[in-house]
Amino acid sequence: MNYKRIAKVILIVVFIGLIATPVILRRISARREKDLSTADIQSAINRYGVHFQEVAQSVGINFTHQAPTLDHKLDHIMPQVASMGAAVSIVDFDRDGWPDIYVTNSGEGSQNALYRNQQNGTFKDVAAEVGLADVNQAATGVSMGAIWGDYDNDGYEDVFLYKWGKPELFHNDAGRAFSRVTEKASLPSWVNANTAIWFDYDGDGKLDLFLGGYYSEDVDLWHLKNTRMMPESFEYAKNGGRKYLFHNLGNGSFEEVSQKLGIDTRRWALAAVAADLRGTGHPDLFIANDYGISELYYNDGKQFREVGKEAGVGFSPKSGMNAAIGDILNSGRYSIYVSNIAEEGVLIQGNNLWMPREGTSGDAVQYDNLARDMDVEIGGWSFGAQFGDLNNDGNLDLYLVNGYVSADRNKNYWYDFSKITGGNSKIISDAANWPAMEGRSLSGYQQKRVWLNDGSGKFVNVATAVGANDIYDGRSVALVDLWNRGVLDVVVANQKGPLLVYKNTASPDNKWIDFDLEGSASNRSAIGAQVKVFWNGKQQVQTVMGGSGFCAQNERRLHFGLGKNPRLDKVEIHWTSGRTQTLDNAVVGQVNKVKEAS
């Protein structure tokens, strides 16, 4: 046998080995997933420090989302067009110290629900009696989400309701009822919006409002002039809705200033989040866009500047559907999580975890996508996600929901979807050209992800092992300590599905501390205030958010897990007024109420 023949044999063996590699990797991955998915309750708590039990029905929550029925010209693709609107936000609207749940509905004539916490473990829907239920009509549009913030600083959280339709502002009348103040607030007549957040961009102590359009605002989805309302591109669409920035004038009205201040794009916004990413004292604005790149706006308090491309987050276009921030390495800096699409065999975009690069800061900060390195990349057709310390071990974990259209389990629309989305803009932008869905699923019945953070840069998905095993079409996720027990429960709004409440049983060995802030010079909701907790040589920073994730708002109260035997070193609060407050008497295992020092 000469050397060429030997080389040929070796080559053939290596060739076969390489071809078999994907199959072997898949088997190893499947075995690992299986190992992680099998655990009983006590084993899950022992192993992961957390277990969830879905308790919605047993605590008095019986809510099922209804989708809208839009113009009949869209009948053939209705399930994918009318695919959003299930949203959840957390508020203590009556200031009784117990968090309540507001959930949106989207069917014409359907009712939104406000679940008041009865303080006895159960909830009662009081939306109708306080005037927040009957808000979904074809003439004025249907709900897509709601965010809470005390825009007039009277101590009670008001609610902004964004729709595919007329956005509405309701004033909270001392926790007893809500008054519609939309006209006084000078809000636009129609916006097809899927994201909004409260934040005080100019630090004047009054909450301002960002609102992001999805479909163009001149489209009435119930009365289409024509069918050319779809995105002009799957990755580069710029024919979506405009963005709005409403400056709070302090007298109950708002001035729209987006273009004047540098926010002027028509990408298809689906999520936004605002936080002080550079340590300037001003909240920057991150927008996740569907059918395109994300946008990052630096804010100097007076003007916004789009820097997505320079900072590294705004170059490769994907299908941004979520924006959440978290200090996942306890480094005092925020990473940004953006969800996208991953469908086996068709489209592997992968979710993005934008992490600030070591050695870069301020205006020069550079972000790297470390989703793959940290194992938080592949979800499915992903929507809402939130960071929170689910097992109180001192590291922020990540809860992600997936699933787009669950219809016929045996019929799949992906082939037709991939066919049309690859086409020219004239083809893709006209709904009439889209093949009929005919009851087929599109990334339906997908598993969720509960990624636990090991603190050293790796996350492990333990969703099924810890009880998060529903396969509804998840949209909006909110984290909240529903029963004041010192753990984060999870509330999930599902499209055309039930509102789920996952009650958390965390390991009692791990300790925690909460902060309930109230601004004085800053806005009274304290939205934008940052709390830095230093313990056992570690630190973690969190911000009070006026909306995050996908169409969601977590509890305003900030929850920090501290792990075992914590020794609290210091707590700093950075208010949006610019003041810094150091707490000497913060108590572990309690909700620490803090009013901004004057």
Place this chain on the structure above:
Amino acid sequence: MSETTTSSIPAAELRRPGFRFDNRYIAPLFLTFILLVSHLSYGILESYWQTGLAIVTALAVELILGRIFFGKWLNLSSAYITGISVGILVRSPAFWPFALCSAISIMSKYVLRFKGRHLWNPSNFGLSVLFFLAAETVAGLSIQWGNYVAPMLVIWVLGSVIIWRARRFHISATYVISFFAFAFLRSWITGDPWQSEIAPITGPMYQLFVFFMVTDPKTTVKTKWGQMLVVFLVAFAEFIFRLMQVVYAPFYALFIVGPTANLIEIWWQSRKANRMAETTA
């Protein structure tokens, strides 16, 4: 993709005083141009590193295997085309599929041979294997040149010029005409809008497929009419796959039809040669 797309161009090289340009480099240069322009304009690549990995792997494997089996350092333009094609067409957040696909593609030329000819277009083989076996990690190119008409037309025109110079325009033209005919037939059968059936060919994946994959001189049959017949059959196989709702229909169609045609041609030529030898004897 095309192993040596322009290798069939007459040996004549473009000659300028003091400048010699080898026609074999037209296709690699064109592909590099497409890649850079589309990435700088539309960010089509997962990252430079992944595309770089695909190219470097293809070059390295070609160098090593060429040295071992042919005893010389081979011209790398063919391997470069394979690498850059993999770098453009593979979409995966992971790194390993880029290296694996390039390695498999190049190795297929050395392993899957019959009577001195390799049977599969290298990148078509690598991509088909990966799409089929690593679906959970790998997908095909989904990002378009903005879904706009202008960049699409520029690439169609430039690609046509290059392929005309390579005397293989008839292959691309036959495929495109066949695709449209079958698209309208599918629309009639399925009831889907005809616009949705022609939509795929307006995207970049097809441009690369039409200009650089189905035209590969090393893996197409020799006669002009044979080439046109084979590419028509590729379009027909794709038509069948599309009726079965297979996403990567064109790749799988070429994967099956191309080597089959090559084998038939090799068998036919061998039979002819034997008969001639018998007659002579």
